[in-house]
Amino acid sequence: xxxxxxASPVLEVRxxxxxxxxxxxxxxxxxxxxxxxxxxxxGANGAGKTTTLNAIAGLLPLAGGEIRFLGEPVHSxxxxxxxxxxxxxxxxxRGIFTRLTVEENLRMGAYTRPDKQEVxxxxxxxxxxxxxIRERLTQVAGTLSGGEQQMLAIGRALLSHPKLxxxxxxxxxxxxxxxxxxFEVIQTVASEGVTVLLVEQNAHLALEFAxxxxxxxxGRITLAGSGADLLADPKVRAAYLGE
Amino acid sequence: MDxxxxxxxxxLVVGSVYALIALGYTMVYGILGLINFAHGEVLMIGAxxxxxxxxxxxxxxxxxxxxxxxxIALGVAVPVCMTLGFLMERLAYRRLRNAxxxxxxxxxxxxxxxxxxxxxxxxxxxxxxxxxLIPTTPLEPVSGVFITPVQITIVVVSALMMAGLxxxxxxxxxxxxxxxxxENHRVASLMGVDVNAIIGATFVIGAGLAAVAGVMFASxxxxxxxxxxxxxxxxxxxxxxxxxxxxxxxxxxxxxVLGLVESLGAGYIEHLSFGFLNSSYQDIFAFIILGLxxxxxxxxxxxxxxxxxx
Numbered sequence: 001x002x003x004x005x006x007a008s009p010v011l012e013v014r015x016x017x018x019x020x021x022x023x024x025x026x027x028x029x030x031x032x033x034x035x036x037x038x039x040x041x042x043g044a045n046g047a048g049k050t051t052t053l054n055a056i057a058g059l060l061p062l063a064g065g066e067i068r069f070l071g072e073p074v075h076s077x078x079x080x081x082x083x084x085x086x087x088x089x090x091x092x093x094r095g096i097f098t099r100l101t102v103e104e105n106l107r108m109g110a111y112t113r114p115d116k117q118e119v120x121x122x123x124x125x126x127x128x129x130x131x132x133i134r135e136r137l138t139q140v141a142g143t144l145s146g147g148e149q150q151m152l153a154i155g156r157a158l159l160s161h162p163k164l165x166x167x168x169x170x171x172x173x174x175x176x177x178x179x180x181x182x183f184e185v186i187q188t189v190a191s192e193g194v195t196v197l198l199v200e201q202n203a204h205l206a207l208e209f210a211x212x213x214x215x216x217x218x219g220r221i222t223l224a225g226s227g228a229d230l231l232a233d234p235k236v237r238a239a240y241l242g243e
Numbered sequence: 244m245d246x247x248x249x250x251x252x253x254x255l256v257v258g259s260v261y262a263l264i265a266l267g268y269t270m271v272y273g274i275l276g277l278i279n280f281a282h283g284e285v286l287m288i289g290a291x292x293x294x295x296x297x298x299x300x301x302x303x304x305x306x307x308x309x310x311x312x313x314x315i316a317l318g319v320a321v322p323v324c325m326t327l328g329f330l331m332e333r334l335a336y337r338r339l340r341n342a343x344x345x346x347x348x349x350x351x352x353x354x355x356x357x358x359x360x361x362x363x364x365x366x367x368x369x370x371x372x373x374x375x376l377i378p379t380t381p382l383e384p385v386s387g388v389f390i391t392p393v394q395i396t397i398v399v400v401s402a403l404m405m406a407g408l409x410x411x412x413x414x415x416x417x418x419x420x421x422x423x424x425x426e427n428h429r430v431a432s433l434m435g436v437d438v439n440a441i442i443g444a445t446f447v448i449g450a451g452l453a454a455v456a457g458v459m460f461a462s463x464x465x466x467x468x469x470x471x472x473x474x475x476x477x478x479x480x481x482x483x484x485x486x487x488x489x490x491x492x493x494x495x496x497x498x499x500v501l502g503l504v505e506s507l508g509a510g511y512i513e514h515l516s517f518g519f520l521n522s523s524y525q526d527i528f529a530f531i532i533l534g535l536x537x538x539x540x541x542x543x544x545x546x547x548x549x550x551x552x553x
Binding site: 057058059078080083084089091098099107108111112156 | 416419420422423426427429430431432433434435436437438
């Protein structure tokens, strides 16, 4: 397994365990994401991928292990403080504020940014990247299509100026053409230097885009390697690519 | 005709007080799904704190004008009630945030009893005369309708406070965070919002409105006592449900409508009941409304979404 662990990790997860009552959903995983990397985490439904992201973002407490972000332990911080450190999560199901307008959603993304000029510049950048969002600023966000909501969720997360962007199933429930667009946006974001950890059920797509990948099964990481290696791995092909 | 106009004016006055109190119920419900049944007691603590302050002022600064006295009384009562609202959430409700919904409800009733008892210990069981700092003698009647300066003050102050609240909720960063938190605590925290602080702020703002309502209520009727919060609290809750609980505009509308119904009902109850009931039965209208709304339109006048919380 060629993991070629990055020299300057943004995120280091060591022996992380997460439990829901008696059920241990994540059973001691190690995971590293280096600066500027796009890393994906794939696996079947119920493997613990969403739990892993939620725990990294601070929505769930750890039952064991540690999370280091830019070298500092963050696993005892609440979610809102981790966001301030630079960890942003686009949650499963997008987490749009459906009763707020599109612009208000974006401004919630910039909630922690005190510098008004920086916020306006960030908004301009998001509008340039997502022109469809710009056309709908005054609309109530619940009226957007699924794809637009996903775009909005990503744009909103970017406005917090994250150093690490966690994306949970951005392709979920979307038409193939829309998924393609979303992945273009993700690649643009990554190419601008934002470190990305992506959870996907669409393993083929994720491995094509990602530099490295982890495979998760029943709460454990069972495989790790470069995107190309994993794509070629017979076990991955059999289990996740339907071959 | 004169009676009709007169009762409409009276209804608007009492309705704007209900509206101010109803906002506190509806804000807390919107963000926590909790009916804070102790909210009426905040009004009572506000009125009695103001009364206490006025008593002290009379001794240390007897030459103060009535408006200055009132301003100082409010200046003490509002922060006291805000602190009370903050502590209520922090000490009683926060630890029950994820408990089954009956637990915080019962706790709220418990907090209500606790506050009434504390007030009874501090201020006794008697009715206190609340100084009439704003004149309660009617002005020259306009087309046969009598209105007092204190009534005008109540309507104006309520309108200003409600307008201020709408600006706060709809136009500021704090208001946006409150609305976001009301919709989804988890996602709000992912935006960097300190959800506990926002919930605390919601209680504090609601309690501040209740304190003002309490002082105006006591000024209007000229009395204050330890149980005075119960009935207006329950009626304001009715108003919040009538308007659609969780909806700010609904609380305001519900308060005004309830005030009008109650006042008109009191004016005509003798005719309606063929002389069997008199106007001291006016309180039944609030509860008839509550019953009807809960049966026929549980989402209230302006509430469109059916909530499964609380």
